[in-house]
Amino acid sequence: MKKVHSMEINGQEKSALKRFFQKDFSQTIVFLVPMAFLAVFLLYPLATTLVRAFMAPAEDLAFHGFSLESFKQFFTSNLYKKSLLNSFIVSLSVTLLCLIIGVPMGYCVARVKMPCKSLILSLGILPIIMPSFVGAFTWVILLGRNGIVRVALNWLLSPFGVEVPPIYGMFGMILCMTLTYYPFVFQLSYGAFASANSLLEESAMLMGASKRRIMRTITFPLIMPSLGAAALLVFVRAIGNFGIPAIIGGQNYVLPTLIYFEVNGYWNINGASSIALVNVLITGLVLYIQKYVVSRHEYETISATHSEVKQHEGRGAKIAATIYCFIILIISLLPQLAIIVMSFFEKWTGLLPEGFTLANYTRIPKYSTKELFNSFYLSILATVLCAVLGSIVAYITERKKPRGAALLDLSVMAPFILPGTVVSIALLSAFSGSSVIRLTGTYTIIIISYMIRRTPYVYRSVCASLTQLNPSLEEASTIAGATWFYTFRKVSVPLIMPAIISGSILTLTTLLQELSTTILLYSGRTRTVPIQIYSAVQDGKLGQASALSVVLLVVVFIIVFSTNRKQGKGMSAAFKMG
Secondary structure: OHHHHHHHHHHHHHHHHHHHHHOOOHHHHHHHHHHHHHHHHHHHHHHHHHHHHOEOOOOOOOOOOEOOHHHHHHHHOHHHHHHHHHHHHHHHHHHHHHHHHHHHHHHHHHHEOOOOHHHHHHHOOHHHHOOHHHHHHHHHHHHOOOOHHHHHHHHHHHHHOOOOOOOOOHHHHHHHHHHHHHHHHHHHHHHHHHHOOOHHHHHHHHOOOOHHHHHHHHHHHHHHHHHHHHHHHHHHHHHOOOHHHHHHOOOOOOHHHHHHHHHHHHOOHHHHHHHHHHHHHHHHHHHHHHHHHHHOOOOOOOOOOOOOOOOEOOHHHHHHHHHHHHHHHHHHHHHHHHHHHHOOEEEOOOOOOEEEOOHHHHOHHHHOHHHHHHHHHHHHHHHHHHHHHHHHHHHHHHHHOOOOHHHHHHHHHHHHHOOHHHHHHHHHHHHOOOOOOOOOOOHHHHHHHHHHHHHHHHHHHHHHHHHOOOOHHHHHHHHOOOOHHHHHHHHHHHHHHHHHHHHHHHHHHHHHOOOOOHHHOOOOOOOOHHHHHHHHHHOOOHHHHHHHHHHHHHHHHHHHHHHHHHHOOOHHHHHOOO
């Protein structure tokens, strides 16, 4: 009996083992892979940065005892206190000015029956295509001490005793960032004004409410979520911007340039970590405030019907709206026109450029081949990896909704609000010195930093697409006996491919311009075009920097234009996430 019983147990064990190996673990594996990637290359570096922030400043990367010395500098060091204050002033000022400029512009295009709407929407996205630090040095050409625009404005305003200050310092940082980031507010507010249900507005008008009251009590509350998202996006970009403060900020340090100063000047990773932590805390606080304010102003319409938005048709409104929009566009596009002109000259220190030459372009194949290869290689490879990782994680979180999906969503989206210098410090903290995995100066660490920062673009774009996609075809495939991975590849991917492409375009175009992340991670063999442009500006080689910038600008424009044309979309479509 014992022998028979033993044989039955062995048979059951073999049967259980057989069933175990017959199970489909692909879903579990695919879920664990992105979790492992994020844990190793995001959570672990951030945890390391947090630990280092509470260590005494040191030139080595060994772990020392607990210390608040780095944080004390924010209260004792004039440099730290001034940098923190500058970051607040610049970021809040830029956010406010972008709202002041962008919201009326979005309203004009959405609510006024004016000509050239498509042209305005397309031109309105161009400031984002140009790297912000490139716009900064072109504004030096235009509004520097001897800049052509500054000289002309001072001549016009001299009878009134008014003098336009040079671009350098706080004034320049705020101006450049405002003219770079206002398109985010413009595009998002335009979409909100154009898609808002006008039934409530019409009902209030019939009841005798004034236009001002309707705008204050109905229209703005309805679009408040979009405005809140736009304001948050601008603030995050502004507080994390490195290029503009580095080029025209001078001695007016902000947190990103202070991080660079600590690392590049003293190799003080611990001190830089404390600055990075403060930067993250500020961003998180603003995110909380934004969500709180928006949640208090959410309105829902009871009716499911949607009436077409009524547009102003008066001649005066058309003329005023058109003039306003084109004035903003002309001012914001001046750097792009200036950089094209500058690329054909040796210098521009007065009213007119001097020394016409084609050498700035003919030198590119000789001096920039490695940088061009690195930029395209790193950006394309990282974009492909972002597309794969972002789409798989989006499918899992939206369709499978496993345990830990909320944590996975948070982990993927968290880097979206992190400045590039913060990500760089986190990776340096974790994978430099005596670390088990040493990645300093390699292509790998740059690709990882790109993936961490840009995967949210693809992820959010695909998530938005999946929420609008009827899962019936996927369910039919599953019922027919297909595995979830086969269904994902053969059914889901073709349906969400436009969203993957849109997210990938945004990823690729932003990676080709990336400076804030790579500035602390690159080595001699991993230099990219943005790094070379930045170095050329620092060395005063504006013609060389301009030519490289034009090449980069043309490449980005061709990618966006050609891809969107195939999809039948406008230029701005690539820069909207879901």
